[in-house]
Amino acid sequence: MRRILLTLICAAALAACGSAASSTSAPGNGSGGSTSPTVSTGTTTLGTVLTDAQGMTLYYFLPEKSGTLGACTGGCLTVWPPLTVSGSPSAASAVTGTLGVVSVTVNGAATSEVTYNGWPLHTYSGDSGPGQTNGQGIENMWFAAEPATTASETGATGASGTAPASTPTSTPIGGNGY
Secondary structure (H helix, E strand, C coil): CHHHHHHHHHHHHHHHHCCCCCCCCCCCCCCCCCCCCCEEEEEECCEEEEECCCCCECEEEHHHHHHCCCCCCCHHHHHCCECEECCCCCECCCCCCCEEEEEEEECCEEEEEEEECCEECECCCCCCCCCCCCCCCHHHCEEECCCCCCCCCCCCCCCCCCCCCCCCCCCCCCCCCC
16 A cells, blocks of 8 residues: 555656646755855765765756756655755766756745756755665656766766665655645
């Protein structure tokens, strides 16, 4: 029963990702004026992944390949908040790829979403603390970003170098906005 419920939740979240809203009510979670790097790395059960300033795992979404916007809008951005910044993003020394920004609309205002080697970066509302990777492999479209993630990534392998799971590693039910 729990697996069926999780499958339905994931399907609803993915359906929301395809909605064509031009704005969202998702909160930004970038570093803003923080002195911490916007993008760092952290160790998880998947290996080394990219993290935000709070240590939360960062993910990329296959339909957003090469910075394509509009693939995750509306309710999708509530489940997968974009990593936003004011100004330019900064990286810790272990982050070897190219950081950039793309313009997105959050809470009705234009803001800058951080990209890594062309991929817009998101956190996952099902992760409640640093080191969690509950979003890895959801619907075989969401993957934890790692320092080796390239612009031509296909999601065929996860941060551990193995095929990703099709569901989160733990059940993110309750208290996560579902």
